[in-house]
Amino acid sequence: MNQLIKILEGIGSTLQLLVRSASYLPSLPRQFGRFVEQCYLIGYTTLPIVAILSFFIGSVLALQAGYSMQNFGAKQLIGALVGLSMARELGPVMVAILLAGRVGSAIAAELASMKVYQEIDALVTMNIPPARMLVMPRLVAVLVMVPVLAIIANLVGWFGGAIICSSTSFIGIEPTTYFATMRQNMEFKDVLNGLIKAEIFGFFVVLVCCNIGLNTRGGPREIGAAVTRAVVVSLILILVLDYFVTKALM
Amino acid sequence: MPTPEAHPASSSDPAAAAPAAAQAVGVSIENLSKQFGTFEVLKNVTFAVEPEEIFVLMGPSGSGKSVLLKHIVGLELPTSGCVTVDGRDAAAEDTREHVRMALVFQSGALFNSLSVFDNLALYPREHRVANAAGIREKVMRALQILSLENAAQKFPSELSGGMKKRVAIARALVMEPQLMLYDEPTSELDPVMSATISEIIATLKDEYHVTSLVVSHDRELALNIAHRVGILMGGSLVVVGTPSELKASKDPRVAEFLNPKIDLKNPRFKKLET
Numbered sequence: 221m222n223q224l225i226k227i228l229e230g231i232g233s234t235l236q237l238l239v240r241s242a243s244y245l246p247s248l249p250r251q252f253g254r255f256v257e258q259c260y261l262i263g264y265t266t267l268p269i270v271a272i273l274s275f276f277i278g279s280v281l282a283l284q285a286g287y288s289m290q291n292f293g294a295k296q297l298i299g300a301l302v303g304l305s306m307a308r309e310l311g312p313v314m315v316a317i318l319l320a321g322r323v324g325s326a327i328a329a330e331l332a333s334m335k336v337y338q339e340i341d342a343l344v345t346m347n348i349p350p351a352r353m354l355v356m357p358r359l360v361a362v363l364v365m366v367p368v369l370a371i372i373a374n375l376v377g378w379f380g381g382a383i384i385c386s387s388t389s390f391i392g393i394e395p396t397t398y399f400a401t402m403r404q405n406m407e408f409k410d411v412l413n414g415l416i417k418a419e420i421f422g423f424f425v426v427l428v429c430c431n432i433g434l435n436t437r438g439g440p441r442e443i444g445a446a447v448t449r450a451v452v453v454s455l456i457l458i459l460v461l462d463y464f465v466t467k468a469l470m
Numbered sequence: 471m472p473t474p475e476a477h478p479a480s481s482s483d484p485a486a487a488a489p490a491a492a493q494a495v496g497v498s499i500e501n502l503s504k505q506f507g508t509f510e511v512l513k514n515v516t517f518a519v520e521p522e523e524i525f526v527l528m529g530p531s532g533s534g535k536s537v538l539l540k541h542i543v544g545l546e547l548p549t550s551g552c553v554t555v556d557g558r559d560a561a562a563e564d565t566r567e568h569v570r571m572a573l574v575f576q577s578g579a580l581f582n583s584l585s586v587f588d589n590l591a592l593y594p595r596e597h598r599v600a601n602a603a604g605i606r607e608k609v610m611r612a613l614q615i616l617s618l619e620n621a622a623q624k625f626p627s628e629l630s631g632g633m634k635k636r637v638a639i640a641r642a643l644v645m646e647p648q649l650m651l652y653d654e655p656t657s658e659l660d661p662v663m664s665a666t667i668s669e670i671i672a673t674l675k676d677e678y679h680v681t682s683l684v685v686s687h688d689r690e691l692a693l694n695i696a697h698r699v700g701i702l703m704g705g706s707l708v709v710v711g712t713p714s715e716l717k718a719s720k721d722p723r724v725a726e727f728l729n730p731k732i733d734l735k736n737p738r739f740k741k742l743e744t
Contacts, residue, residue, distance in 0.1 A: 235526070250598075271743045333582075334581075337577065337579065337582065338575050338577055338579035339580075339581050339582070340577055341540075341545055341573075341575070341579060342573075342579040342580075343580070344543075344545060344566075345543045345545070345566070345571060345572065345592045346572075346592070346596070346645065347567060347570075348592070348593070348597075348598070353596065365603040370703045411597060
């Protein structure tokens with residue numbers, strides 16, 4: 221029962237934080253420096269790891285598909301399979317998981333330590349709302365940067381698949397054939413749905429991590445606990461949202 | 471407006487640098503009670519602080535002094551009773567928009583990722599009280615008053631305990647507050663630094679005409695710079711009076727708190743055990 225109450229309190233405080241942060245949206249020009257800084261942290265610093273992982277996910281997908289489909293004579297469809305899988309599912313989910321692990325944990329740690337060491341209280345007494353200075357710029361930055369990361373993840377994953385298809389002897393599909401099949405079987409809507417999913421996942425990951433950080437109480441041990449909680453909650457949220465958003469977009 | 475009985479604070483020279491005085495505000499606390507779970511931290515506390523007064527709140531550790539301060543700045547909400555600042559409910563969010571209050575935290579609560587200069591500049595930048603040159607001037611003036619000019623580019627982790635306290639006071643000063651609240655400003659400091667901080671508090675009151683509410687264990691600070699002193703024990707305010715009234719108090723709790731005798735033959739902790 222206590223656990224249920226805590227979950228409901230968490231949902232309530234997250235929604236409150238969302239409303240409060242949205243109300244400070246008009247002050248975005250004044251927070252432009254922080255917005256740019258967060259774009260750098262969320263987008264630029266996450267980009268290399270997104271590219272590396274996407275390349276190997278696309279490669280493994282092509283490899284597994286080639287190995288499994290060679291017996292059915294369906295190897296020609298590998299391009300479509302990799303293209304659709306990356307765009308509709310793996311790209312957005314992988315970007316969101318990386319955001320949770322890399323950006324969400326850092327946000328939770330920073331805000332939790334600010335809370336524990338009374339920096340948040342100091343902001344409140346200075347009449348500087350933490351939602352305006354610390355949360356709103358992050359939420360806007362994630363909305364701007366996540367589609368960029370998801371598009372790059374898709375492109376790198378597709379190219380990873382193409383390289384494996386052409387360089388693996390038992391697959392042996394040229395990049396032109398690979399991309400032609402991809403084009404024939406994919407629509408712009410597939411890519412768009414993936415971007416919408418990534419946007420929703422990324423936004424809620426950052427919101428939840430901010431809320432957990434700002435509601436930390438106690439000492440240094442609780443900072444570590446807050447980071448763990450932020451990552452675990454984010455991962456669960458991504459997978460739960462994935463089902464509902466996918467269903468809604470079908 | 472009460473007159474301090476003793477005023478050791480020396481006014482160095484910042485008078486010329488002092489900004490136009492803001493209107494000092496009063497604080498009124500009526501029947502304030504606060505409960506955390508089943509533990510009652512504050513029990514029907516009632517007192518008022520007059521504009522431009524230096525009021526020192528003393529009391530043993532855990533008596534609820536810091537919790538009371540948090541009620542005045544709206545960081546805690548009362549279980550019952552009310553706290554008003556300049557006639558406005560301290561718990562209301564818009565009170566901080568109308569009244570400039572600054573709290574000097576016991577730990578300093580400096581922003582660890584910002585330099586000393588940026589710590590001080592945060593408030594004027596966020597509230598756009600001046601342009602970049604004006605902000606720089608305000609910050610450097612505050613640092614100069616607290617003798618911290620050389621620490622401007624340092625980070626809080628590079629400062630000593632005394633410097634952190636002074637930076638916290640300087641940060642509060644940049645806000646040009648109408649009400650300054652200090653939470654244990656002299657704790658963990660050596661006697662000379664404690665005296666310096668006491669002098670600073672009294673000097674700032676003279677220069678900036680702020681109302682000051684100081685939570686402290688420091689008897690020297692209380693008896694030398696306060697206009698009035700209150701003693702909080704077990705969540706209740708047991709006495710409020712001028713320093714001389716407190717010194718003359720016949721209340722054994724007050725007498726023991728102000729002049730505790732070290733009795734090695736009959737130590738207190740052994741009395742508690744029995």
